[in-house]
Amino acid sequence: MKHVDEYRDSALARVLVDGIRQVADRPFKFMEVCGSHTVAIFKSGIRDLLPRNISLISGPGCPVCVTSVEDIDKAAAIAGMDGVVLATFGDMVRVPGSRVSLQKAKADGADVRVVYSPFDALKLAQSDPSRKVVFLAAGFETTSPAVAATLGRAIEAGVKNFLLLSVHKTIPGAMRALLDTPELGLDGFICPGHVSTIIGTAPYRFIADEYRRAAVVSGFEPLDILQSTLMLIEQIREGRPSVEIQYRRAVSEEGNPVARGVLGRYFEASDANWRGIGVIPGSGLKLKTEYAAYDAERVLDIKIGESRETRGCICGMVLKGIKNPPECRLFGKACTPETPVGACMVSFEGSCAAYYKYGAR
Amino acid sequence: MCIGIPGRIIKIDGRMATVDVGGAMRNIALDLIEDASPGDYIIAHAGFAIHKVDEEEAIKTLNMIREITGSVEDYDAAF
Structure with a gap:
């Protein structure tokens, strides 16, 4: 068992689709919050397989897409400082800020590095103690524990030139919004x-308890997503909204307490500004005061002008699922994956990029 | 960005593991999981293992799908 191919069996997928067809007796609208789900749904053609009365809409679950213009401006300002290296995950460098993206800042002479793991940023710091390495830490709960563990290793190794600019966000608050x-x-x-x-x-329980809506934690393969869709419809038809796990091979009710422990040692909740959505209370993570020496915002004197959103871009409404990317007048014209205007066109997991790549309407 | 890739631990050296991810060998940190051993499947994200794949649950999910779809053949631990 490789935990991949088993979930791509097309004959089983067809039977699941038939099952969905039989129970889908009225329109249903579900949101896949996560960008990886959006890509999986497009790639496998699930949207076209499902009956027309089932709509799957993309949500705000791409950390690159929801990074605010102001945060990109801060990162660009840091990247331009003498004796500083700015490291971050790949797609982050292409996100437009008010004036420049990090990629443009790099072209203008700033030292911007793309890393695969926060660990690589720590290694950069260790290899050149004369310069400060600032890791622009984006990502949801999947990623933030890895960043916290990396900081833990930096502290353990006595590394003093490794700093974090945390733009981490947490998902449940956005779902409530x-x-x-x-x-x-x-x-x-x-x-x-x-x-x-x-x-x-546990963090999703309010969805069923307070809002009486269905929730299923899904895996990323086609069979996972189809089974999850069926489970959602059944919850609603049977009048028992709840939080169920379809992706049992990777998710348990209690989650990963070790990872949450590492995260909680260094980070605490803060308000966060989501691009296109605005400030959601308690939906961000900042370093605790005792780790201020590793916090780029506290250590460095970051000066930015007034941040401004891109004109004409409807990313905000796309991220909230209110509009589909093709409804934007920039989509596929001024805004393409090669020359993204909005953040949702930058990351390959962004809704606009997925619609563009897979030619969806 | 929350992509997690399943891989199998080949060997462990302190808090680092060599993990076979679809044929490519990767160094993956084990700071975020407990009780990992060579042979275990893990989900790797950004250079860290974030979960030990539960083989039994994986088989249960596949069997559940097979049950819904009326397919008789069961997946078993031999996979």
């Missing part, structure tokens, strides 16, 4: 798989 958006009219959520690996199911 979406449920409070009446025009969305969601019946339920396909909950993010690997975020749930860390947080478990």
Whole structure:
């Protein structure tokens, strides 16, 4: 068993689709919160397989896409400082800021490095103690424990030139904000798989308890997503909204307490500004005061002008699922993956990039 | 960005493991999981193992799908 191919059996997929067809007796609208789900759904053609009365809409679950313009401006300002290296994950360098992206800052002479793991940023710091290495830490609960563990290793090794600019965000608060958006009219959520690996199911309970909506934590293969869709419909039809796990091989009710322990040692909740959505209370993570020496915002004198959003871009409404990417007048014209105007076109997991790549309408 | 890739631990050296991810050998940190041993499947994300794949649950999920779809053949631990 390789935990991949087994979940791509097309004959089984067809039977699951038939099962969905039989129970889908009214329109259902579900949101896949996670960008990896969006890509999986497009790639496997699930949207075209499902009956027309089932709509799957993409949510705000791409950390690159929801990084605010202001945070990109801060990172670009840091990258331009003398004696500083700015390291971050690949797609982050292409996100437009008010004036420049990090990629443009690099072209203008700033030292910007792309890393695969926060560990690589720590290694950069260790290899050149004369310069400060600032890791622009983006990501949801899947990623933040890895960043926390890396900081732990930096402290252990006595590394003093490794700093974090935390733009981490947490998902459940954003889901609540979406449920409070009446025009969305969601019946339920396909909950993010690997975020749930860390947080478990308890943080989603409000979805069923307070909002009476369905929630299923799903895996990323076609059979996973189809089975999750069927489970969501059944929850609603049977009048028992709850939080169920389809992705049992990677998610348990309690999540990963070891990872949460490492995260909680260094980080605490803060308010966070989501691009296109605005400030969601308690949905960010900042370093605790005792680790201020590793916090780029506290150590460095970051000066930015007034940040401004890109004009004409409807990323905000796309991230909230209110509009589909092709409804944007920039989509596929001024805004393409080669020349992204909005953040959702930058990451390959962004809704706009997925619609563009797979030619969806 | 929350991509997690399943891989199998080949060997462990302190808090680092050599993991076979679809045929490529990767160095993966074990700071975020407990009780990992060579042979275990893990989910790797950003250079860290974030979960030990539960083989039994994986088989249960596949069997559940097979049950819904009326397929008789069961997956078993031999996979």
